[in-house]
Amino acid sequence: MYRYDDYDHAIVKARVAQFRGQTERYLAGRLSDNEFRPLRLQNGLYIQRHGPMLRLAVPYGLLSARQLRKFADIARRYDRGFGHFTTRHNLQLNWVKLAEVPDILAELAEEELHAIQTSGNCIRNVTTDHFAGIAADEIADPRPWAELLRQWSSFHPEFAYLPRKFKVAISGAEEDRAAIQVHDLGLQLVSNEAGEIGFRVHAGGGLGRTPLLGPVVREFLPWQHLLTYTEALVRVFNRHGRRDNAYKARIKILVKALGREEFSRQVEAEWAQLKDGPATLTAAEVARVSAQFAAPAYEILAADDLCHLTHLREDKAFARWVERNVQAHKVPGYAAVTLSLKKPAVGFNSAPGDATSEQMEAAADLAERYSFGEIRVSHEQNLILADVPQRELYTIWHRAKAAGLASPTVGLIQDLIACPGGDFCALANARSLPVAAAIQERFEDLDYQHDIGELELNISGCMNSCGHHHLGAIGILGVDKNGEEWYQVTLGGRQGNRARIGEVIGRAFAAAEVPDVVERLIGAYLAHRHADERFIDTFDRIGIEIFRTAAYLPKPAQKRRVANG
């Protein structure tokens, strides 16, 4: 992974000092709330229900075991011993004290960690595919490009006060696992006919109250021009994006208003002036950064480990975990392991994506011992050990189980995505966590979950859509109706190459109804599915009406079915 040199260290340390000064001036009454607000936001600091929430950056989702231990340590000493991993790879601490934040940042800087631009109207953390570098369908590793963009966007002097936040995602594989079409800027690595690497550029995607898929604004951008082109695009946004209404200030509104062609034309005109300038990337710089993402020293292994096969045959629970939580790796004999942060909630205040300090340390131990000391955060809010030899899977499973990280439910209903919602977030209209917990409890039975199969269920507590509800096959959105919490259901959303925004089925439901509604939707699926058809495939085949009818039935349409039962 990328290691800081003296320049990177100096810049991050200077930021800590700058923020310490700003915090001191604020606490001394020399900066107003209004003046301090964008400054603290650009350092990931929100004022939330319980006080300040600090969002720490995990650039493109990659952490060393040391860094994860540091997070665990910070969460224990400055917070309540846990943190929340978000859909954009970051870690949120909900109970920090404002006056202590500079100290937290100083400690993090020692480990090459920071909270730079994790919020505010600026260019945010660049996200990518959690299987980068190990997926068989990869065209090129997106991580060096993500790091180049991280450096380019960090403290970019022109773009600190954009009309609104600006999120970039980059995918290097044939299948998009980074949701690039719902980002302000989505970059797809492609190779042209001459075998040269470049990017297909999407712009103006996003969720929120106007969910839109980002159209392609440039089919092929040669890699040398990544920074100059991006600079031109963000400049067009900075100059012409709306500033009169925060709900209409994202770039997607500008792209929609101008139309894809006109927006693209304006970017091209701006770029013509910047192209081939000093920010044009050099082969030497790309090589310098790429070298830091070189493949680790893999052993030469057989494609299938015999002991592993034996365990698979003999231990049904292990086999089930492997089926869901172990993913293929391009190197023979290796696999990627997903450590689930979606255990059924204990009490109502534990969020999907939460990890205790002990769990972070357990994951760091596993990474150190079995996965070259690195760990990844997925946008589905789980942790990934990306480079594990098959022969170690059985041991890892036992140790992950002991740490509460082995729920064998990746991709199933329990693996739902949810934002922290009204229990924590000051923006939320409704609580997400009790609804998430009630659904997880309703579908607790593992056989039942496995029978239902792959299902993306996403919950957002408000229109800001941090839980990406529009992209869930089943999406649940908290809405406020006369001061009461209601939940609107969308169906048919999907992420990936065939990304699609879900459709609202009708009137919203009370919280207590939601698990029944989900059960009825699943009942309709089970009644109509063809063999091995996923929920979303059945939905695509039979359409929304059958589901709509089922959702509004007065009582469950279908009894529970058990696998092969």
Add this chain to the structure above:
Amino acid sequence: MAKLIKERRLQDDAWKVVNLVDGKAPIDVCLPVGPLLVPVAVWKAKKACLIHREYEHGTPLGIWLAPEDDLAEIAADIDDFTVIAVHFPKFADGRGYSTARLLRERYGYDGELRAFGDIGRDQLFFLNRVGFDAFVIGEGKSAEDALAAFDDFPESYQGDAVQPLPLFRRRAA
């Protein structure tokens, strides 16, 4: 007289800002004596008069730009100005940063480029980097305090008006 930060120190500022007045056409705006920063509409309406003042009395020319002003409208005149000022009605409105870069890089303006309005210490470092070299600190904010901001960061990743080469082009060396 307002204080101006220039060349990293506080200086007296001789320039006056002329504003449009509601109900008054730009051509009817009065021009006080001395160096003036006029809005684009006044520049366009009273260009001959302003140039005459410069020619006859040696009064230097200045203009101020609002965030939404189109630079193409003054492109042909840019070299006439001794000072171009960019107004920040709210510090969170970042359009002026792009304006500055365009003036410096696209239009080749090399006179004084001044930021004024709702700006203070916490904006100064970036303002300086995009090409501003003079700063009128907003009311109620400390100009002395702002002087320290020039050194907030020892290095930057991107090239800018102070250091045209991005870090990656210098790092290799």
